[in-house]
Amino acid sequence: xxxxxxxxxxxEKEAPATRxxxxxxxxxxxxxxxxxxxxxxxxxxxxxxxxxxxLPDGLEKGAFEWAEKPAPATMEEILAEYDRQxxxxxxxxxxxxxxxxxxxxxxxxxxxxxMREIGYDMAWSFLLDQIHHRGQLSTYLRPMxxxxxxxxxxxxxxxx
Numbered sequence: 003x004x005x006x007x008x009x010x011x012x013x014e015k016e017a018p019a020t021r022x023x024x025x026x027x028x029x030x031x032x033x034x035x036x037x038x039x040x041x042x043x044x045x046x047x048x049x050x051x052x053x054x055x056x057l058p059d060g061l062e063k064g065a066f067e068w069a070e071k072p073a074p075a076t077m078e079e080i081l082a083e084y085d086r087q088x089x090x091x092x093x094x095x096x097x098x099x100x101x102x103x104x105x106x107x108x109x110x111x112x113x114x115x116x117m118r119e120i121g122y123d124m125a126w127s128f129l130l131d132q133i134h135h136r137g138q139l140s141t142y143l144r145p146m147x148x149x150x151x152x153x154x155x156x157x158x159x160x161x162x
Contacts, residue, residue: 005122006098006103009095009103009129013095016129016133019136019152019153020050020132020133021084021088022151022153024047024050024051024084024139026148026150027043027047027142027143027146027148028077028146028147028148029077031043031148032044032076032146036141036145040138043146044077044080045073046135046138047081047139049135050084050135050136053128053135054084054087054128055087055091056068056128057091057095057129058091058095058098061095061102061121061124061125062098062102065110066107066110068110068111098121102121103122104120104122105120105121106119107121109124136153
């Protein structure tokens with residue numbers, strides 16, 4: 003199995019759990035943060051959605067130029083954007099030329115190159131960062147009064 007096919011297998015496998023976690027964030031508690039330095043639940047949710055959209059852009063252009071985008075005002079808008087874009091992004095990732103997955107791709111932040119990785123390594127970095135932030139969000143859910151969904155197995159709130 004080539005790198006692109008292997009990555010896409012896990013990209014698709016992780017998406018339902020990500021959507022479940024995003025969908026559990028209650029709007030009236032979406033400004034919850036675990037610590038004053040931490041992002042709010044709404045900001046973390048938006049970061050996941052924004053990272054997802056940045057991945058095919060960077061692979062297609064041959065460079066990732068990260069720019070913060072302010073989060074929409076509501077969780078409904080964030081979830082709608084995730085639902086609207088995920089399948090289209092998956093199609094775009096499938097269409098990226100295999101050579102781009104093997105090419106060195108810089109990651110720029112504020113115009114400065116902060117890293118340079120092979121395309122498939124960068125893709126994994128994005129997916130693993132999304133999973134990391136999804137994990138953060140899953141720990142926010144109970145304090146916000148929401149139920150933690152099953153992710154890799156049963157949760158105390160949702161047994162198998």
